[in-house]
Amino acid sequence: SVIRVTDREGKRHELEAVEGWRVMEILRDYRVGIEGICGGGLDCASCHVVVAKEWADRLHPPREDELDKLDELPVIEPTSRLSCQILWTDDLDGLELTIPDEV
Numbered sequence: 001s002v003i004r005v006t007d008r009e010g011k012r013h014e015l016e017a018v019e020g021w022r023v024m025e026i027l028r029d030y031r032v033g034i035e036g037i038c039g040g041g042l043d044c045a046s047c048h049v050v051v052a053k054e055w056a057d058r059l060h061p062p063r064e065d066e067l068d069k070l071d072e073l074p075v076i077e078p079t080s081r082l083s084c085q086i087l088w089t090d091d092l093d094g095l096e097l098t099i100p101d102e103v
């Protein structure tokens, strides 16, 4: 299954994703601009992604602690997520994400 990612330069990537991995880990390993500094501990928000609108409802909704962390970012979109909180399953095949500018 694949994740389609638009990076900060506007370049599109199609990444092979592995079930059971967090989306942050996949983006980090492909070096498309996500660092995942805290390793998924909801502490850094460096894994911020914007999910394509048509996909937003197909993900499990964010937990309260993810929303709280997102709120600390200066700029977010309605479909912003922290990618360390999205566990990859093959039914997400084709998921579209944009990596937002660092602020």
Ligand code: FES
Residues within 6 Å of the ligand: 024, 035, 036, 037, 038, 039, 040, 041, 042, 043, 044, 045, 046, 047, 082, 083, 084, 085
């Ligand atoms: Fe730090 Fe997601 S990797 S909050």
